[in-house]
Amino acid sequence: MSNTIVPCESEMSLAELRGDCARMAPHWVVPAKTAAEPVEASRIHGVTVPQSSARLIDAMSDYGD
Template sequence: MSNTIVPRESEMSLAELRGDCARMAPHWVVPAKTAAKPVEPSRINGVTVPPSSARMIDAMSDYGD
């Protein structure tokens, strides 16, 4: 005889799971959003842009002309 334990299906319904989540939500801490600070161009190094991509971006008015 084998003593294998067969896992059974969860008896929790989707509605019960959603209810549990709704009850837990007030306990979850949401960190305050912080705006990303701009990076000085002098700190950006090691980035290589192919000339064809640079020309494409340069031609797009959204990125300045």
């Protein structure tokens, strides 16, 4: 008895899948993006960040340099 795994072949081709997706796209609803409003620091309570994590985040330019 062999433990060889045989990959299954899809019954649908990539072209068929793309066609199905194209037909369904008009039915998908995309919610409007809303910008999050900043929260005052005085309203944030109970958050503890280890000093090593704070230094890491502070060094990342994506977080407000």
